[in-house]
Amino acid sequence: MPLLKQIAEQLRDADNFLVLAHVSPDGDALGSMLAMGELLDALGKKVVLFNESGIPRRFEWLTPKREILTRLPEEEPDNLIVLDCGSAERAGELIAPWLKTKKVFNIDHHLGNPMFGTLNWVEQRASSVGEMVGMLARKLGVPLVGLLGEYVYLALISDTGDFCFNNTRPETLEMAAEILRLGLLPGPFHEQKQSTGKLSQLQMRGTVLQQARLYADGQISLICFTRELFEQTGTGPEDTEGLVNTVLYVNGVQVAISLREEEQGIKFSLRSKSSTNVQTVAFRFGGGGHRNAAGGTLLMDMEQAKATMIQAVTEELGKS
Amino acid sequence: MPLLKQIAEQLRDADNFLVLAHVSPDGDALGSMLAMGELLDALGKKVVLFNESGIPRRFEWLTPKREILTRLPEEEPDNLIVLDCGSAERAGELIAPWLKTKKVFNIDHHLGNPMFGTLNWVEQRASSVGEMVGMLARKLGVPLVGLLGEYVYLALISDTGDFCFNNTRPETLEMAAEILRLGLLPGPFHEQKQSTGKLSQLQMRGTVLQQARLYADGQISLICFTRELFEQTGTGPEDTEGLVNTVLYVNGVQVAISLREEEQGIKFSLRSKSSTNVQTVAFRFGGGGHRNAAGGTLLMDMEQAKATMIQAVTEELGKS
Structure with a gap:
């Protein structure tokens, strides 16, 4: 049956x-x-x-x-x-x-x-x-x-x-x-x-977008959420959802990286367009996920995490 | 037939x-x-x-x-x-x-x-x-x-x-x-x-969101696009599309106002949730549109336009 x-x-x-x-x-x-x-x-x-x-x-x-x-x-x-x-x-x-x-x-x-x-x-x-x-x-x-x-x-x-x-x-x-x-x-x-958003959320997201940057000849976009920013704007990790997709859709970008400061280390989220596999990158650093959406945690500070992720994703892009 | x-x-x-x-x-x-x-x-x-x-x-x-x-x-x-x-x-x-x-x-x-x-x-x-x-x-x-x-x-x-x-x-x-x-x-x-956006557009929109403000006990949200901002970010009026909706959807907001500096005066756009009529406000200032989306031009500077629009929309909200 x-x-x-x-x-x-x-x-x-x-x-x-x-x-x-x-x-x-x-x-x-x-x-x-x-x-x-x-x-x-x-x-x-x-x-x-x-x-x-x-x-x-x-x-x-x-x-x-x-x-x-x-x-x-x-x-x-x-x-x-x-x-x-x-x-x-x-x-x-x-x-x-x-x-x-x-x-x-x-x-x-x-x-x-x-x-x-x-x-x-x-x-x-x-x-x-x-x-x-x-x-x-x-x-x-x-x-x-x-x-x-x-x-x-x-x-x-x-x-x-x-x-x-x-x-x-x-x-x-x-x-x-x-x-x-x-x-x-x-x-x-x-x-x-x-209609469930708060202005403070939008303002926080505004700051993050303003500071968004491109790397690897425009193939990588990166945004960062610091604890200082959350404190200043009265927002939290739950208010970061979806923003990484916004920077993925910049013309020419293949992979978007989002870095978030936690109590311990930096949480990274990766999003890619259909042709690029980011699960392999996350796996290298003890994380996991799917082909086009993966993540994990790096036990280092924000600047180190930035450099580490940009390098790892650039290497992955070089393979395809 | x-x-x-x-x-x-x-x-x-x-x-x-x-x-x-x-x-x-x-x-x-x-x-x-x-x-x-x-x-x-x-x-x-x-x-x-x-x-x-x-x-x-x-x-x-x-x-x-x-x-x-x-x-x-x-x-x-x-x-x-x-x-x-x-x-x-x-x-x-x-x-x-x-x-x-x-x-x-x-x-x-x-x-x-x-x-x-x-x-x-x-x-x-x-x-x-x-x-x-x-x-x-x-x-x-x-x-x-x-x-x-x-x-x-x-x-x-x-x-x-x-x-x-x-x-x-x-x-x-x-x-x-x-x-x-x-x-x-x-x-x-x-x-x-x-995937047609440019990073500069997102950064410009980020700045605008960061500066977004509420008025009239949170019933009005306001964003501004200045010519200085367009010049600094290498963007233009065509890159402003849709942003006003983002601030309309803040919880409690009934009307969103967007002001844009033009060669001559300030172009205003109004968006409202279903219960509020903004066409009547636009009409008062020689503009037009529909019940929930209307606009026009004010021959004054940005600060005057801000005060004028906030007052006019507040009055309209008082009627309903």
Whole structure:
């Protein structure tokens, strides 16, 4: 029996669920968890949502009607639905004992998921786990309307970078079309999602962009976040997200380097355009990642880290 | 007979065409013009593309195989296809005489198009004129594959802000899905489209963000572009595009003001979230625009312009 059908039937047959996604949830983790809550609710099931690290501040605009527990509930559920967790550890420490004793639906799209569940539905081609929840909803005859539609849509746009990344498939856009047809207004939704920034964040990012530099005949761009800058602007590491992509897209740049001062050493993040492999560079320094996005930590000061990374990336560029 | 069918039949019956879009073309103007060229080519027609102001530098990555004339061709075509022009003037001065003597297909999606063509197909609900060209291609049985697909896709994402604006309709996303199914890879396409910036542009934008300020209890955000800044960073007015939206999306901000020093006076641009009308403010100072995006020019210096705009917008906010 196809997995989708099997999962759908077993969801229909069971009664009470705890639904969770990985710690420090992103838009797909949150969206798919909330969507699954709505879906089970529509089917008349008893459902509790759980995330060990809670909702990050930038998602507060979601104001979900259903509470998201950060502690395990007293009443034990029969079934766990674990969403968007590439491994059991990603679900957090609190839930670990239950992962061994309950029936676990492992629903995910990560390459290399070790199939830690009782039932494992791992669809690598899916743009997002939210897209998989959407497929389940269709299978179960629940329309992607209202909050269910909003949450699936949040997951779709989060993991595809507003449908710009290569994991966007025709089916992804068709699901979004269906959600729009059922009433979601994209304009207000995106406005709400984007209006969570603080001026201090923008000012901090402004300073970093102003100090951005090119190296290796314009093939490398580099930005730095110092602790001094965070202190001056009242910002923190969580406000650095995504900025490295901005300097990757400078014409001629093949690799963007972002360096961030930590308590101990310098955290480096590398991003590359499709032709260059930065995972090998990160690996040399004890880090890891993927071909076009990798990182790690250097136990040195900012100036040394800068020189080290520029040299290592320049060598890598020389190979291709 | 429905207009779409009528246009399709008359395109099929005619033989030679000059296709044009508005001057200073954006992604929809260029995309729909290039797509129409491919479509007519697929139908075996003789076709010439024309744009009085040529291709802007930020679209050079398109490297169209077909030349885009900036002068009228010597051989006169029988038919003009005028795309994305809200009025005849938007087509430029060179083409004006021919607009009166040739058969003109006016294909557009602007509210208030004065129907200046021989045949007028004005579809206000269409996200983009590229979407309309895509509809024509379907009607004429030409698949949205290869360059035709790419050009329609460029138009779709340009006018919808990567499917984030409210003009994105289910049909828009379904057309994009069709194009992806026929082979377009969104990742490399967006990478290419975005990789046109220069570091100096980012640095200039960094300085502007760093100096961004809030007023009226955080309801107004303001950024300024001075001629000194352009000179120092080797940038110009064309590099300011879109930055005002970044500061509009600060939490709590209702109106974003952008001020730009010109040869004469200060050009102001206003952006507002859906609830606030900035057209009325622009109108007070001899400018114009729409409810959520308006602008004009103030014949004063930067400091006076700042005080004037902050006061006028604060008054407008007090009304709502």
